[in-house]
Structure formats: C-alpha cells, structure tokens
Amino acid sequence: MLRFNFDVPANFAYVMWWGMAILLPVHALGCHIAGLYRGIWLFASLPDLKRVLRAVALSSGAVFVFFVFFRSGQQLVPRSLLLLYPMLLVLYMGGGRAAYRMWREHRLYGGLIAQGKPVVIVGAGRGGAMLARELERSPDWRVVALVDDDQTKWGRELSGNPVLGGIDALPEVLASVKAKHVILAMPSAAVEACRRAADLVVEAGGHVFTVPGLDDVMSGRVAISSIRPVEIEDLLGRDPVWIDTAHVADMVANKVVLVTGAGGSIGSELCRQLARFHPKKLVLLELNEFALYSIEQWFSVNAPDIDLVPLAGDVKDDSRLDEVFAQFRPQAVFHAAAYKHVPLMEVGNAWQAVRNNALGTLTVAECAIRFEAERFVLISTDKAVNPTNVMGATKRLAEMVCESLHSQESGTQFEMVRFGNVLGSTGSVIPKFQEQIARGGPVTVTHPEITRYFMSIPEAAQLVLQAATMGHGGEIFVLDMGEPVRIVDLARKMIHLSGYSEQEIRIEFSGLRPGEKLYEELLADTEQTRETPHPKLRIAQGRQVESEFLAGLRSWLANACQSDVQVREQLKARVPEYQPAANNIS
Secondary structure, three states: OOOOOOOOOHHHHHHHHHHHHHHHHHHHHHHHHHOHHHOOHHHOOHHHHHHHHHHHHHHHHHHHHHHHHOOOOOOOOOOOHHHHHHHHHHHHHHHHHHHHHHHHHHHHHHHHOOOOEEEEEEOOOHHHHHHHHHHOOOOOEEEEEEEOOOHHHOOOEEOOEEEOOOHHHHHHHHHHHOOOEEEEOOOOOOHHHHHHHHHHHHHOOOEEEEOOOOHHHHHOOOOHHHOEEOOHHHHHOOOOOOOOHHHHHHHHEOOEEEEEOOOOHHHHHHHHHHHOOOEOEEEEEEOOHHHHHHHHHHHHHHOOOOOEEEEEOOOOOHHHHHHHHHHHOOOEEEEOOOOOOHHHHHOOOHHHHHHHHHHHHHHHHHHHHHOOOOEEEEEOOHHHOOOOOHHHHHHHHHHHHHHHHHHOOOOOEEEEEEOOEEEOOOOOHHHHHHHHHHOOOOEEEOOOOOEEOEEEHHHHHHHHHHHHHHOOOOEEEEEOOOOOEEHHHHHHHHHHHOOOOOOOOOEEEOOOOOOOOOOOOOOOOOOEEEEOOOOOEEEEEOOOOOOOHHHHHHHHHOOOOOOHHHHHHHHHHHOOOOOOOOOOOO
C-alpha cells in the first residue's frame, strides 16, 4: 500500500492477496517460535526486542522466497518491499510494545513523580541504572541526581537524572539538590569507595542506605523494601577474596571431614563453606547444645543433601573423641573449638582456658594421628603473638602442640592459621556498641588509642580452607587483616550512621580490661614471613619448639585445678613470648 500510495494496481493486487495468505500464517508461526505470545507487554524490554527481530527475520525470509517465485511476467513483487516489510514490522511490533509500556507505566506510576524523599544514588553504572528505574515506581523515594568517579559520565543523564560529579563532590551535590539521603549502588566497587562515600555523607549530615547483597541489584532482584541504612559491617567489610576451589575440592570432596567447635562463629561458617565442596560426610562436634542444634537446622534447610553428623562432645574428653574418630575415620580435621574471650579467661577461668585451648588441641591432635587423619588445621588467633593475656598464651600453647606433633613425622599434616577479630562473631565489640546506642548510650570504649583488625567471617573461613591446601606441614599461616581500626573511630562512625551526634550519645573510656592490650600483632618479633601464591596469605617462621615440650606439657595438664597466679607462672615458663599485662588481675 505504501509502495503504490494506497492505490494498488490490479495486476499487483492479485500478488498482494496471495502474499498475505501465505505470509500471515508464516509470520504467526515466527512469532510463536520466537516466544512473542508469552511476553507481558507491561515489562517489554530488550529481550522482547530480540524476539521481535527473530520473528521479523523469519517472516522476511518468507517474503524473499515469495519474491523469487512471483518474479515472472507483470506479476512482480516490488523490490522495495524487501526493505519496507522488515522496517515496518519492527516499527509496528517493537514500537507498539514500547508505546504500550510507556502508557501503562504513566497510568500506574505517573502520579508518583515529584513525590517521595529526594535521594542521590552513588554509582552510575548498571547497578545504579537498575536502582534508578526501580525507584521511579516507589512512593517513598525520588531520585534527584547521581554521582560516579568515572569522569566520562559527568554531565550526562541516566533515566533522566543528571550525573553531577564524583564521590568527593557528594557534600556539594547534596546541598545543591537539597537532599539528605544517599543510596550506595556500586556492586563492583572496592569497599574503600563505599567507605569514603559513607564518611562524606555522614560528615554532611546525611543518611546512607544500601541494598543488601548488591549483586541483587545487578541481577534485577532488588526490592525497594530491602533498602536499609548502611551498617558498620558494610564499611568494615573487605573486597571479596578468591580461593583456589580446585585444590580445596581435592582436599574435601568425597572425604570425611570433622569440625570441632562446629556451632561457633568460625566453626559454623567453616561447615557452610566446606559443604560447597561436597564432602563424603561432615562430622560436627560441639559442646554447646543450642549451637549444635542451630547449625544442624541450617543444614536441614539450606543443604539437606549433605551427609551431616551432628555430635555433642567435649574436645577434652579423650574417650568421646576415640569413639568419634574410630567410627567415622575423618581424613581432615578443622579444630575451631576454643575459649576466646580475653577478659573472661583472665580472671577466675585461667585454668579452664589452658585445659580447653591447650589440652583440647592436644587431645584432638593425638586422635588425628592415632586414626591416621591426613590433615589437621588449627584455628589460631593474632592474640597468640607476643601474648599479654591467658587466652593468647593458651592459643600459642596450642600452636606449639601442633608444631611439636608435626616434628615427630607422623602421617598427619599439621597447619595453623592466625587471624584477628571477625565481624559478627560471638563477643564482638560491634553488637555491644549497637546495644548501647539503642539504649541511648553511653558507648563505652576501653582506651582512646586501642586498635583492632577486622575481617568478615566468610572471608576468614575461605582463607582457612585456602591455607589448608597450601601447607606442607608445620606452617603458621597469617591472614592479611588489612589496616587496623581504631575502636573509638569505629564507635563514632556507628553513632553517626545511627543518625545521632556525639552530643546525643556520649563516648566514655572505661580503661583497659584484664589481659587487654592496645594493639594486636600478627607476627612475633622473632618471626619472619615468606610469601605464598595467595596475596592474602603469608607463612610465619616461629622459633623452634623444644623437644621436651610435650612431655612437660602433659605433666602439667595432668594436675588438678590451679589458681590464676599458678597458671600465669606456668605459662611464662612454657611460652617465653608471654608477658602478662600490667592490668592483669592476679
């Protein structure tokens, strides 16, 4: 009709009607094959356009075949149809869907324009674009600007919203658009960039939000109801770690693995990480009944296919351990059971710390040797370096036990892994600060200069598995904990992120607690380190453990309960690095 200005000559009309009779069913078949009849027009997007192009390609192929067959005499198909036909189809089918979606979205969400709290999005990439489109449909938010460190995006628009500069310009941008709220949408950005953005917003008196699991933004699973205020764990987290999954799988797959302290912070995460590599059987040993129940329930919901054996037991109970090892014959043992709270173990519980941390390690390790386990991995701590408290000294004792047993050239390979505080672990300072802020303060910090290392529990567990695959026996692996964090700065940031000032919620200094020191070390003075293939793992070379160490330790551990003073004296005799802090209570 267009070719002949809506006046088709009679000799071409015959061809036109025949062509329609053939092309209509062919095109309908093409649409069916391409899946166009299953699409929901309200959500028409690029995938729908691709389906339109597939259908048009099939239909245009039929036109070409028709053109070849009707090329005799005067009954020609106009050659311009080979170009006009696909162009008009794409315009009609694609444009129709786009127009319908625009009309429906205006009907549904047009009334929300200029409503909601003005918000600035940090990140003008794919994540920011998806979030901006989603926020257009929310009555609670109104995007007014974006910022991004990519200078090529400055001055441009995304979903009709201007990109006004980089992250460093956030205070000026917030003032210019009269906004107090910022949402972080940088799934691939380093944690440092998120931390910098949050600091600038807080200093400008604004509020920072994020979407839990920013990978959900990238995959389109983001829900506006999921947007929440940024928490300190988001800013203390670190860049994702990579591990050599092939080597970890070789160590774990189709093998019996035992985890002691399996219900604790690190132990439970180790179990979850191990489950990814499909062990033949995963044996969980835990003294705390509720902790054992909790991790067992997690597996029943999230990994029901894992052959799980939850066992109650004490790592100091050699008869129970003999029973467990004899029945299941674990090939890899991850020893995470320990008393870890420094002040609690310092006063009134020193002997129990020795028994649990040193005797427990010795008992489990000797069972591993006796029942020919291939590998024994001790979860240690940075507090074992130049320890000033009982807990740290007992963990250093545990390391020395493993070093000594490895030197005896048994068939079991021993490795030790040291790291600092983990976010969200039992006894962490962060839940304590959150509780104090919720009560209206004050927030208590022991000392204005105290610092600590932090890492996430999943990161620590993954690096433990990586270290276990890299060792040849007797090594002490040290995790890269990043930069230490001043606890008072941590407290201030948590107060500001909660929407308060330091005038509203005070910070009080309570003084160092028993056994506590201002900073933690990852390496002792006498130790040297060497690199490993993994950038976040190093190997420490400690002093040689004396040959008579184990005999003396066994003799001491056979004693009855001892006082805190006696325990400290014995620890000093066996751990030369141990120097009790001046604030320790005798």
